[in-house]
Amino acid sequence: xxxxxxxxxxxxxxxxxxxxxxxxxxxxxxxxxxxxxxxxxxxxxxxxxxxxxxxxxxxxxxxxxxxxxxxxxxxxxxxxxxxxxxxxxxxxxxxxxxxxxxxxxxxxxxxxxxxxxxxxxxxxxxxxxxxxxxxxxxxxxxxxxxxxxxxxxxxxxxxxxxxxxxxxxxxxxxxxxxxxxxxxxxxxxxxxxxxxxxxxxxxxxxxxxxxxxxxxxxxxxxxxxxxxxxxxxxxxxxxxxxxxxxxxxxxxxxxxx
Numbered sequence: 637x638x639x640x641x642x643x644x645x646x647x648x649x650x651x652x653x654x655x656x657x658x659x660x661x662x663x664x665x666x667x668x669x670x671x672x673x674x675x676x677x678x679x680x681x682x683x684x685x686x687x688x689x690x691x692x693x694x695x696x697x698x699x700x701x702x703x704x705x706x707x708x709x710x711x712x713x714x715x716x717x718x719x720x721x722x723x724x725x726x727x728x729x730x731x732x733x734x735x736x737x738x739x740x741x742x743x744x745x746x747x748x749x750x751x752x753x754x755x756x757x758x759x760x761x762x763x764x765x766x767x768x769x770x771x772x773x774x775x776x777x778x779x780x781x782x783x784x785x786x787x788x789x790x791x792x793x794x795x796x797x798x799x800x801x802x803x804x805x806x807x808x809x810x811x812x813x814x815x816x817x818x819x820x821x822x823x824x825x826x827x828x829x830x831x832x833x834x835x836x837x838x839x840x841x842x843x844x845x846x847x848x849x850x851x852x853x854x855x856x857x858x859x860x861x862x863x864x865x866x867x868x869x870x871x872x873x874x875x876x877x878x879x880x881x882x883x884x885x886x887x888x889x890x891x892x893x
Contacts, residue, residue: 640670642677645826648684648833650677650731657692662700663744665715672722679729682892684837685829686729688752689736689822695761698743701770719744719776723751727777730841732832736825737761737803738818747776750785753844755811756825757803758818763811769798784851786810836874837892842866 639656652674654661661667678686690696699719704712726733726748735749736756741763749755749763757763765778773779774795783791786809793799806812816824832840846865850858869875873893881888 638670639664639667640674642674644681644683645687646830646833648682649826649829650681650683650686651826651829652678652686652688654688654690654696657690657694659700660694660697660740661690661692661745662697663719663748664700664703665718667700668715668718668722672718672725675722675726675729678731679725683731684833684835684840684892685731686733686752687736687822687825687829688733688748689825690738692739694740694745695735695737695763696745696748697740698745698766716775719747723747723776727751727781730844731837732829732840732844734825734829736821737763737812738821742766742800743770743774743778744776747774747778747781750781750811751777754813754828755806756814756816756821756828757806757812758821759803759815760818761803761806761815762800763803763806764798764800765795766798766800768796782811834890836869836872836878836888836890838872838874839869842868 641653641655643651645651656662656667707715732754733752734754734756735752737749738758739761741749741761743766746763746765765774765782767774779795782795790809801811803812803815807815814824842865846862850861853861874890877890878888
């Protein structure tokens with residue numbers, strides 16, 4: 637049985653389940669390879685949004701420390717390269733990605749979540765980059781991505797202290813966008829993905845690119861970048877379909893063309 641599986645919901649929504657509940661969905665070598673393979677399938681498919689969720693009482697508890705204990709130093713370095721490549725590939729997807737944090741999300745588990753664009757959390761979720769308590773630092777993008785989400789000072793506070801956060805604190809500090817009842821998390825996350833999938837996919841992709849890359853630029857440069865991204869939508873059939881649908885007072889049917 638695979639530790640990670642990919643399903644298709646309503647044609648355009650990709651749904652990845654982390655299914656290693658007996659190990660709190662810890663990231664083993666096999667788990668990482670399966671996750672990477674699923675992301676490749678999403679990248680080459682015709683999906684318009686992606687949701688990732690964990691099975692059981694954890695989203696992902698981080699690296700499999702039992703497996704890590706048996707690794708040599710070169711093997712650990714290789715694992716770090718592979719997990720970085722996997723999470724960078726996830727972050728680089730052109731479609732919106734949503735992490736549904738249903739329980740524990742520590743270390744690499746939270747790094748997986750912050751490689752996504754949007755994070756929803758259950759009321760019972762607990763999360764943190766706790767690596768300094770293990771004598772290491774976040775090594776799969778955590779120091780960089782967290783700082784860009786919550787700010788440098790807050791990222792330092794949390795990482796230095798190995799702080800574990802409740803979902804409510806994560807919401808207050810901007811790490812997650814929404815906190816819901818545990819029984820509603822999957823439904824809420826898929827509802828958002830479904831809503832996104834009804835928007836024009838080329839436009840959504842262009843907007844993601846404008847936000848992600850523009851965020852690192854000066855305002856003047858970012859506004860120019862926005863115009864370049866906007867220009868990608870001008871010649872699309874979807875834009876003409878939207879105008880036609882408005883004139884005919886109906887819902888547009890976007891094809892990603």
